Amino acid sequence: xxxxxxxxxxxxxxxxxxxxxxxxxxxxxxxxxxxxxxxxxxxxxxxxxxxxxxxxxxxxxxxxxxxxxxxxxxxxxxxxxxxxxxxxxxxxxxxxxxxxxxxxxxxxxxxxxxxxxxxxxxxxxxxxxxxxxxxxxxxxxxxxxxxxxxxxxxxxxxxxxxxxxxxxxxxxxxxxxxxxxxxxxxxxxxxxxxxxxxxxxxxxxxxxxxxxxxxxxxxxxxxxxxxxxxxxxxxxxxxxxxxxxxxxxxxxxxxxxxxxxxxxxxxxxxxxxxxxxxxxxxxxxxxxxxxxxxxxxxxxxxxxxxxxxxxxxxxxxxxxxxxxxxxxxxxxxxxxxxxxxxxxxxxxxxxxxxxxxxxxxxxxxxxxxxxxxxxxxxxxxxxxxxxxxxxxxxxxxxxxxxxxxxxxxxxxxxxxxxxxxxxxxxxxxxxxxxxxxxxxxxxxxxxxxxxxxxxxxxxx
Amino acid sequence: xxxxxxxxxxxxxxxxxxxxxxxxxxxxxxxxxxxxxxxxxxxxxxxxxxxxxxxxxxxxxxxxxxxxxxxxxxxxxxxxxxxxxxxxxxxxxxxxxxxxxxxxxxxxxxxxxxxxxxxxxxxxxxxxxxxxxxxxxxxxxxxxxxxxxxxxxxxxxxxxxxxxxxxxxxxxxxxxxxxxxxxxxxxxxxxxxxxxxxxxxxxxxxxxxxxxxxxxxxxxxxxxxxxxxxxxxxxxxxxxxxxxxxxxxxxxxxxxxxxxxxxxxxxxxxxxxxxxxxxxxxxxxxxxxxxxxxxxxxxxxxxxxxxxxxxxxxxxxxxxxxxxxxxxxxxxxxxxxxxxxxxxxxxxxxxxxxxxxxxxxxxxxxxxxxxxxxxxxxxxxxxxxxxxxxxxxxxxxxxxxxxxxxxxxxxxxxxxxxxxxxxxxxxxxxxxxxxxxxxxxxxxxxxxx
Numbered sequence: 001x002x003x004x005x006x007x008x009x010x011x012x013x014x015x016x017x018x019x020x021x022x023x024x025x026x027x028x029x030x031x032x033x034x035x036x037x038x039x040x041x042x043x044x045x046x047x048x049x050x051x052x053x054x055x056x057x058x059x060x061x062x063x064x065x066x067x068x069x070x071x072x073x074x075x076x077x078x079x080x081x082x083x084x085x086x087x088x089x090x091x092x093x094x095x096x097x098x099x100x101x102x103x104x105x106x107x108x109x110x111x112x113x114x115x116x117x118x119x120x121x122x123x124x125x126x127x128x129x130x131x132x133x134x135x136x137x138x139x140x141x142x143x144x145x146x147x148x149x150x151x152x153x154x155x156x157x158x159x160x161x162x163x164x165x166x167x168x169x170x171x172x173x174x175x176x177x178x179x180x181x182x183x184x185x186x187x188x189x190x191x192x193x194x195x196x197x198x199x200x201x202x203x204x205x206x207x208x209x210x211x212x213x214x215x216x217x218x219x220x221x222x223x224x225x226x227x228x229x230x231x232x233x234x235x236x237x238x239x240x241x242x243x244x245x246x247x248x249x250x251x252x253x254x255x256x257x258x259x260x261x262x263x264x265x266x267x268x269x270x271x272x273x274x275x276x277x278x279x280x281x282x283x284x285x286x287x288x289x290x291x292x293x294x295x296x297x298x299x300x301x302x303x304x305x306x307x308x309x310x311x312x313x314x315x316x317x318x319x320x321x322x323x324x325x326x327x328x329x330x331x332x333x334x335x336x337x338x339x340x341x342x343x344x345x346x347x348x349x350x351x352x353x354x355x356x357x358x359x360x361x362x363x364x365x366x367x368x369x370x371x372x373x374x375x376x377x378x379x380x381x382x383x384x385x386x387x388x389x390x391x392x393x394x395x396x397x398x399x400x401x402x403x404x405x406x407x408x409x410x411x412x413x414x415x416x417x418x419x420x421x422x423x424x425x426x427x428x429x430x431x432x433x434x435x436x437x438x439x440x441x442x443x444x445x446x447x448x449x450x451x452x453x454x455x456x457x458x459x460x
Numbered sequence: 461x462x463x464x465x466x467x468x469x470x471x472x473x474x475x476x477x478x479x480x481x482x483x484x485x486x487x488x489x490x491x492x493x494x495x496x497x498x499x500x501x502x503x504x505x506x507x508x509x510x511x512x513x514x515x516x517x518x519x520x521x522x523x524x525x526x527x528x529x530x531x532x533x534x535x536x537x538x539x540x541x542x543x544x545x546x547x548x549x550x551x552x553x554x555x556x557x558x559x560x561x562x563x564x565x566x567x568x569x570x571x572x573x574x575x576x577x578x579x580x581x582x583x584x585x586x587x588x589x590x591x592x593x594x595x596x597x598x599x600x601x602x603x604x605x606x607x608x609x610x611x612x613x614x615x616x617x618x619x620x621x622x623x624x625x626x627x628x629x630x631x632x633x634x635x636x637x638x639x640x641x642x643x644x645x646x647x648x649x650x651x652x653x654x655x656x657x658x659x660x661x662x663x664x665x666x667x668x669x670x671x672x673x674x675x676x677x678x679x680x681x682x683x684x685x686x687x688x689x690x691x692x693x694x695x696x697x698x699x700x701x702x703x704x705x706x707x708x709x710x711x712x713x714x715x716x717x718x719x720x721x722x723x724x725x726x727x728x729x730x731x732x733x734x735x736x737x738x739x740x741x742x743x744x745x746x747x748x749x750x751x752x753x754x755x756x757x758x759x760x761x762x763x764x765x766x767x768x769x770x771x772x773x774x775x776x777x778x779x780x781x782x783x784x785x786x787x788x789x790x791x792x793x794x795x796x797x798x799x800x801x802x803x804x805x806x807x808x809x810x811x812x813x814x815x816x817x818x819x820x821x822x823x824x825x826x827x828x829x830x831x832x833x834x835x836x837x838x839x840x841x842x843x844x845x846x847x848x849x850x851x852x853x854x855x856x857x858x859x860x861x862x863x864x865x866x867x868x869x870x871x872x873x874x875x876x877x878x879x880x881x882x883x884x885x886x887x888x889x890x891x892x893x894x895x896x897x898x899x900x901x902x903x904x905x906x907x908x909x
Binding site for chain 1: 479481482483484485486488489490491492493494495496498499500503844845847848
């Protein structure tokens with residue numbers, strides 16, 4: 001491998017979280033020290049940031065309508081413009097050529113040059129945007145708690161799910177299986193996929209509203225933070241708490257190498273896994289007292305944490321957070337335009353259908369597990385019928401007197417018993433003639449009295 | 461404290477125009493791999509169907525139905541064909557033109573065979589003659605001035621009965637003709653060296669074993685398959701079936717196995733050492749199978765049938781992998797795989813030889829290494845997911861001409877009805893009184909030493 005992972009190692013009695021950013025920046029080489037910066041933009045509101053998947057381009061959106069896209073490799077500003085409307089969230093689409101912005105009333109898609117390409121009215125007043133790259137789906141949660149999935153390549157609205165759990169602006173996509181995790185005001189965390197109207201998983205995580213959620217890249221760790229001043233680490237295979245920390249967090253993010261960043265007011269804490277899912281504090285960063293940190297995002301393939309706060313944006317060095325070696329054919333930070341176009345075409349050709357989103361993505365092409373209730377084989381059914389018939393034949397007939405127990409009448413009665421027993425069984429094991437069974441649809445209307453039938457909930 | 465920040469800037473300095481490729485095979489970098497592979501398999505299956513154009517061209521020239529063909533391992537481009545009016549031609553497959561003609565036979569040419577070194581062509585026909593021809597292979601190099609040349613036979617041997625087939629020994633000087641009996645000839649003698657006979661019926665086809673040059677197999681009109689060994693004075697073994705075999709071919713890579721093309725629309729693969737049971741029954745055709753030929757890889761074979769279709773089977777597959785048909789192609793009497801395994805040649809009733817691709821969606825010619833790698837990847841990913849219903853539906857789909865489709869449905873109904881009756885008979889008898897016989901044994905009557 002060409003590069004090795006960065007590290008911050010204490011000597012002797014030193015603790016890693018005591019090191020300030022300035023001392024770190026002084027010790028590293030000049031190119032890395034230039035990557036840590038502070039941009040003070042006091043006028044245009046709290047900033048949200050977004051990175052492209054290869055970590056090269058950064059998109060910055062200020063609440064008061066300031067949008068800017070920067071090439072972080074050359075540290076140049078590509079485009080900066082004002083939309084003159086509230087901007088709530090920004091997200092890159094599949095590459096830096098297009099990005100989506102959740103504005104005051106609708107969601108918009110802009111070009112790299114700042115041209116407005118689409119105004120998507122169906123999403124409504126969206127609060128958070130997330131892009132699923134492999135499926136080309138733009139997911140958004142709006143102020144009514146509706147989850148929209150839109151296919152960016154065809155423009156089709158794939159799903160419009162009413163979560164029924166109220167307004168929430170805590171949304172994250174799980175990079176392992178492309179499932180959307182929402183955190184709700186009741187302390188619940190739900191997971192959604194576009195083809196299902198009910199959540200895949202509902203977990204009660206906190207004793208109050210959930211304030212932030214983050215998923216680890218490996219797919220089996222989830223971090224949630226709530227108003228009850230707890231940050232909990234969940235194992236997503238058993239849906240159990242691994243660890244719980246007493247801390248507040250307004251935003252959480254996992255890095256490519258598993259570092260967890262939590263922001264709280266103007267303070268930042270970064271936790272690192274010290275083996276066995278035991279997260280200990282690794283670094284701390286304190287900003288100027290009045291700055292309220294809104295978003296924290298690790299930059300992919302770099303040891304940098306991007307911070308969007310109320311007075312602009314900063315980026316700090318976090319040694320050991322990014323994946324040092326990239327794969328040219330997966331995400332390439334140094335792509336030429338030819339490579340970018342080729343990648344776009346290839347990813348469109350192997351665009352995944354929304355039906356392939358599932359909790360366990362490795363289940364595709366595996367054998368379906370057998371049904372719990374085993375159907376009885378023909379022989380077994382026949383044996384059972386025989387036994388029942390035998391039993392019926394041997395039942396004791398009541399002895400009737402006064403000439404009522406004629407042999408023919410007794411025989412007829414016995415036959416009737418046998419037929420009755422057989423009929424019961426045959427209905428149970430009715431052989432299907434190859435056609436799928438007709439599901440008996442139970443309608444609600446039948447049970448309600450006539451006056452109340454108009455209130456019956458129609459099945460979705 | 462010791463600090464290192466991952467120093468990725470070295471990579472960013474590129475001095476040359478060619479981009480360096482960096483690889484990191486960590487699976488954590490690639491999410492939902494199976495879904496991506498499945499989507500690629502589906503797209504690859506669809507693309508395969510789009511590019512499936514197996515028919516290359518027809519070779520036109522004969523004026524009567526083509527009865528037999530011969531090929532030679534030394535010259536890939538050459539194929540010989542003989543027709544029902546006695547006309548034998550040597551074709552250049554690449555140019556799809558006749559290089560040379562060999563006139564002489566008075567009636568139908570029933571068999572053609574080339575010697576292993578490629579210099580000699582042996583033909584036999586219903587006019588009771590065996591003709592040996594010298595093959596002008598140098599003319600193949602420059603086909604422009606060699607079209608339609610006629611050649612003289614180097615020898616004509618007349619014998620007592622009409623001939624039905626001929627085959628030349630591998631790496632030897634002997635060739636065998638069959639008709640009323642099996643005659644073994646030497647190239648230089650005008651009379652057969654030895655004759656074999658078992659029963660009084662016509663022997664229809666003969667094949668020498670590629671591995672054992674002294675073993676040959678024949679099929680006769682008394683529904684039998686007979687094995688002969690030239691070192692013994694009498695035939696070795698005989699297998700009688702319920703219907704007649706039209707043609708037999710040895711597997712070139714497993715010379716103890718052979719496959720017989722039968723009148724009852726199936727092909728039976730046998731192990732020559734154990735003839736009491738077929739190894740595989742290849743079903744698919746709806747009418748008698750006329751001819752069979754193995755690919756040089758020994759992994760698949762092609763059959764031509766009376767129902768105007770050609771099917772390609774895997775050597776151990778019970779259903780065909782591929783079916784080729786054309787409106788203009790009538791009853792197929794002979795099929796051959798070329799010696800590089802890429803093409804098939806079929807000779808049929810409508811006086812044409814047709815050239816087909818063995819893999820219908822294959823891109824012919826020289827492929828760039830990147831193209832080849834992509835194709836290999838797509839084949840592998842299709843192979844991995846071919847059992848999933850969506851992919852399977854596309855991969856399996858073949859358009860059949862309506863008469864074949866209807867005939868196949870009819871056959872299926874008949875077979876199902878027979879099976880059902882058989883089951884009921886078995887159910888109403890004492891258990892064990894009616895033994896089940898595997899299909900591989902069902903069509904064999906007995907084996908005789």
